[in-house]
Amino acid sequence: MQAVVLEEFQEPLEVQEVDRPEPESDGVVARVEGCGVCRSDWHCWQGDWDWFGYRPDPPHILGHEPTGTVVDVGEDVENVEEGQEIAIPFNFACGKCDLCRNGRENICENHVGLGFMNEAPGAFAEEVHIPNADVNAVPLPDSIDAETAAGCGCRFMTSYHGMAHRGDVGRGEAVVVHGCGGIGLSAVHIANALGANVIGVDLMDDKLERAEELGAVATVNASDVDDPVKEVHDITDGGADVSVDALGIETTCRNAVDSLKKGGRHVQIGLTTSDEQGEVSLPTDEFVAKEIDFVGSLGLQPSRYSEMLDMIETGKLDPTALVEKTVDIHEVPDELDAMTDFNTVGIPVCTDFSS
Ligand SMILES: [Zn+2]
Numbered sequence: 305m306q307a308v309v310l311e312e313f314q315e316p317l318e319v320q321e322v323d324r325p326e327p328e329s330d331g332v333v334a335r336v337e338g339c340g341v342c343r344s345d346w347h348c349w350q351g352d353w354d355w356f357g358y359r360p361d362p363p364h365i366l367g368h369e370p371t372g373t374v375v376d377v378g379e380d381v382e383n384v385e386e387g388q389e390i391a392i393p394f395n396f397a398c399g400k401c402d403l404c405r406n407g408r409e410n411i412c413e414n415h416v417g418l419g420f421m422n423e424a425p426g427a428f429a430e431e432v433h434i435p436n437a438d439v440n441a442v443p444l445p446d447s448i449d450a451e452t453a454a455g456c457g458c459r460f461m462t463s464y465h466g467m468a469h470r471g472d473v474g475r476g477e478a479v480v481v482h483g484c485g486g487i488g489l490s491a492v493h494i495a496n497a498l499g500a501n502v503i504g505v506d507l508m509d510d511k512l513e514r515a516e517e518l519g520a521v522a523t524v525n526a527s528d529v530d531d532p533v534k535e536v537h538d539i540t541d542g543g544a545d546v547s548v549d550a551l552g553i554e555t556t557c558r559n560a561v562d563s564l565k566k567g568g569r570h571v572q573i574g575l576t577t578s579d580e581q582g583e584v585s586l587p588t589d590e591f592v593a594k595e596i597d598f599v600g601s602l603g604l605q606p607s608r609y610s611e612m613l614d615m616i617e618t619g620k621l622d623p624t625a626l627v628e629k630t631v632d633i634h635e636v637p638d639e640l641d642a643m644t645d646f647n648t649v650g651i652p653v654c655t656d657f658s659s
Pocket residue numbers: 397398399400401402403404405409412413414
């Protein structure tokens with residue numbers, strides 16, 4: 305089958321012919337129907353994130369945002385059947401550790417990151433293996449078609465968990481999203497659906513226009529103003545209730561926490577780059593004085609997908625609104641290359657793997 309293979313960090317990616325996966329006894333193999341192209345793939349290709357455990361040994365198949373149709377089922381799988389359409393979280397879980405048993409499978413003690421770790425070859429491929437499928441394969445309701453589901457990849461489900469659970473965003477709260485790439489735009493859309501008044505901050509006008517289309521009540525172009533933090537304080541009349549760093553660079557993280565009012569909550573979704581290597585200096589004394597909460601947010605538990613899928617079924621959330629275009633597998637390397645200069649708006653989704 306065809307797959308996008310990382311042969312060497314930072315060197316051009318290639319579509320290669322590789323063996324089809326075989327299901328482990330507790331796993332299934334899915335034909336990939338769609339897989340979002342994400343900045344996280346770009347980081348993995350660059351060789352970032354060894355400090356996070358997301359640096360696979362090449363050769364490795366990239367891609368971590370798939371939906372698919374089950375084509376082969378391991379002998380010990382009980383709840384997943386051939387032909388079933390499934391969403392596939394990138395955060396594979398064991399289902400047995402205390403965290404899993406307490407509904408926190410996204411931070412499972414035995415976490416395996418699809419497309420990011422040797423144990424889980426990725427999904428820019430005709431087929432992908434899902435280990436421990438009774439936990440990690442999420443059946444899709446009939447009313448959600450493959451195209452819609454393909455928009456639910458990591459940036460959408462991660463933003464859902466960040467806004468609905470970790471940020472606990474509520475009605476009428478001011479939420480400021482720093483960085484309006486795929487994750488940030490998803491966070492804007494989801495926080496708006498949860499009833500918040502959302503402010504988008506970015507350096508590019510076309511991303512901010514998308515943020516407004518997706519429900520932002522105000523936007524700030526940080527390259528046009530002296531101090532984007534002051535702009536947010538002016539717009540919100542004293543600071544945001546919730547801030548989001550959707551990008552993961554020092555500037556956006558710092559600006560996000562500085563945008564909060566007293567008692568505010570910061571949600572860190574973006575992972576840092578090779579510049580920060582996983583660490584950003586923060587005003588801890590202000591966290592004390594203002595009683596700021598700083599929370600991290602990773603992926604989404606398979607057991608809580610149903611909440612998000614219900615909101616999609618009722619039309620409150622629309623993942624297709626984030627999808628900029630569909631591409632075939634041969635275009636994936638160029639799409640990732642374009643991210644080097646932040647030269648993309650919204651999300652490309654690969655939907656053709658065999659052409
Ligand atoms: Zn576990």
